[in-house]
Amino acid sequence: MFFFSPCYRKLAGRTLFITGGSRGIGKAIALKAARDGANIIIAAKTAVPHPKLPGTIYSAAEEVEAAGGKALACIVDIRDEQQIGEAVQKAVDKFGGIDILVNNASAISLTGTLETPMKKVDLMLGINLRGTYLTSKMVLPHLLKGHNPHILNLSPPLNLNPVWFKNHTAYTMAKYGMSMCVLGMAEEFRGQIAVNALWPKTAIQTAAMDMLGGDGIGKQCRTTDIIADAAYAILSRSKDYTGHFLVDEDVLKEQGVQNFDQYAVQPGHPLLPDFFLDDAPETLVKKMEEHGATPAFKPPPPSSGPIESTFDAIRGVINEDVVKTTQGIYQFDLSGDHKGVWFLDLKSGAGSAGPGQPVKADVIMAMDSSDFSKMFAGEPSPR
Numbered sequence: 001m002f003f004f005s006p007c008y009r010k011l012a013g014r015t016l017f018i019t020g021g022s023r024g025i026g027k028a029i030a031l032k033a034a035r036d037g038a039n040i041i042i043a044a045k046t047a048v049p050h051p052k053l054p055g056t057i058y059s060a061a062e063e064v065e066a067a068g069g070k071a072l073a074c075i076v077d078i079r080d081e082q083q084i085g086e087a088v089q090k091a092v093d094k095f096g097g098i099d100i101l102v103n104n105a106s107a108i109s110l111t112g113t114l115e116t117p118m119k120k121v122d123l124m125l126g127i128n129l130r131g132t133y134l135t136s137k138m139v140l141p142h143l144l145k146g147h148n149p150h151i152l153n154l155s156p157p158l159n160l161n162p163v164w165f166k167n168h169t170a171y172t173m174a175k176y177g178m179s180m181c182v183l184g185m186a187e188e189f190r191g192q193i194a195v196n197a198l199w200p201k202t203a204i205q206t207a208a209m210d211m212l213g214g215d216g217i218g219k220q221c222r223t224t225d226i227i228a229d230a231a232y233a234i235l236s237r238s239k240d241y242t243g244h245f246l247v248d249e250d251v252l253k254e255q256g257v258q259n260f261d262q263y264a265v266q267p268g269h270p271l272l273p274d275f276f277l278d279d280a281p282e283t284l285v286k287k288m289e290e291h292g293a294t295p296a297f298k299p300p301p302p303s304s305g306p307i308e309s310t311f312d313a314i315r316g317v318i319n320e321d322v323v324k325t326t327q328g329i330y331q332f333d334l335s336g337d338h339k340g341v342w343f344l345d346l347k348s349g350a351g352s353a354g355p356g357q358p359v360k361a362d363v364i365m366a367m368d369s370s371d372f373s374k375m376f377a378g379e380p381s382p383r
Contacts, residue, residue, distance in 0.1 A: 009036040009037060010036065010235075010236040011037075011038040011232070011235065011236065012036045012037040013037060013039070014099045014100060015039040015040075015095040015097060015098050015099050016038055016039070016041065016102060016235075017043060017087075017135075017139055018040060018042060018104060019043045019044065019076070019078050019102065019104050019132075019135055020044050020104040020105030020106065021041075021043060021044050021060060021104065022046045022055045022056055022059070023044075023046070023053060023055040023060070023206075024206040024207060024208070024224060025104055025154060025206060025227050025228075026044070026102065027055065027060050027063070027224075028223075028224035028225060028227060029102055029227065029231045029232075030060065030063075030064055030069075031063060032229065032231070032232050033232065034063075034064040034069025034071075035067050036068075036069075037068050037069060038069050038070075039071075039072070039094075039095045040061075040064045040070070040072070041072045041074060041091045042057045042071060042072070042073045042074065043074045043076040043078070043084075043105075043135075044060075045075065045076065053207045054207065057073040057074065057075065058073050070095070072090060072091060074086075074087035074090060078105050078127060078131030078132075078134065078135050079126040079130065079134075081138075084135055085138055088138050092142060097146055098139055098143060099148065099150070100143075100146075100149065100150045100151075100235055101135065101139045101150070101152070102152050102231070103135060103153040103154065103181075104154045105127055105132075106127060106128050106154065106175070106178075107126075107127040107174070108171055109124060109168070109171055110167065110171055111168060111170075111171075112168065112169070116168075121170045124170055124171055124173075125173070125174045125177070127174075128175055128177055129173075129174050129181075130177075132181050136151055140193070144189075144192060144193065148238065148239050149193045150194045151182075151193060151194070151195045151196070152196055152198055152231060153178045153195075153198070154198055155178035155181075155182065155198075156175060156197070156245070156274075156275065156276035157179070157199065157245040157247075157276060158176055158179050158180070159276045162356040162357060164275065164276050166356065172276075175276075178197070179245065181195075182195050182196060182243070182245065183243070186242045186243035187243065190242060191240065193242070194238070195242050196234055196241070196245075196246060197244070198231055198234060198246050199245070199246070199248070199274065199276065199277075200226065200227055200247070200248050200274045201247050201248055201249040201273065201274060202221065202222050202271040202273055202274055203220060203221045203271070203272040203274055204221055205221035205223055205224070205265050209221060218265050219266035220269060220270065221264075221265050222260075222263040222265065223264075225262075225263055226252070229252060229257075230246070230249075230251040230252055233252065234246060247277070273349065306338060307338045307340065307342065307369055308355075311353050311354055311355075314353045315352075315354075318350070318351035318352075318353065320349075320351070322346060322351060323348070323351045326346035326347070327347050328347055328362045328363060329346065329347050330343065330346070330361060330363045331357060331358055331363070331364045332344070332372060333364065333365070334366075334367065334368070335367070336368040336369040336370055338369035339369060340355060341355070341357050347362070
């Protein structure tokens, strides 16, 4: 765990409003700030113990107090404007204002369009997008009067590669909604409030990750401490540091951290990259299964055919060494009997390949689908 010197208790006396703060990443950020002597509002729904999930707003508040902070536990469904308003007012009445908002609450369902009930769509949009926007809107008047005010959203960089949409469009839309709040509000309140996003480089061990990956997922994860340390570093900066989409490991490297094994659940074990960064979903599934996890978000099986068979073969041979020596992203615009657009990414991570258009291709090749199959079979036509 990364520690700043005790004489630099940068969050001492500051007031943080944290959504989804009763467990996981939200609670880890709360406890990190509490060690400085910060005031923490735990805004979450869990008031009574859940049969499968640890912690309540009250148990989290007790931990905050034990760590050296002051706590206020508030029952809040961030889809409910009245509940948010009441919690904000209680926070102002008790602590005199709010300096920092951490939008951490989130809902997830990694399912395709046909498999996602509208109830789930409404839940994700209601919590991730609307809840983040609404909470920000209601806290903003107090942040404008706060000391070095910040908004920090736990949301990813806006990666528009179609691979991050095709298997779970609703979740991506909802999660990117949180990131779009950062994009807009950072400009709207530039010079007044810092607005940034933070996302983990690797999977983080939380109850949600355990549900998505099964019993074998933990050893491929880092602990919530890495997000807490990165959040602390961001929130300690000036309000002029704004509009950034940050990755935890990069933030801490900038702070001088070199030993990241301290954050691993099982030091030395290969780590699972998080969504929305370099590795495609198919690659994540493969890595999880190799190390004993059972992913709950397997992409749907691709359509069969000669082009898909060719890409199956390509995916079987690409690796980090091939990526290092090639450093190129290829787009194939195929015509003929098996027309479509495909990509081969030999520039990012361990490489990836499949249907769809890459964000930015270095090379675009247009050809007949039959010539494509022959080219990779070692039988190029004279043309």
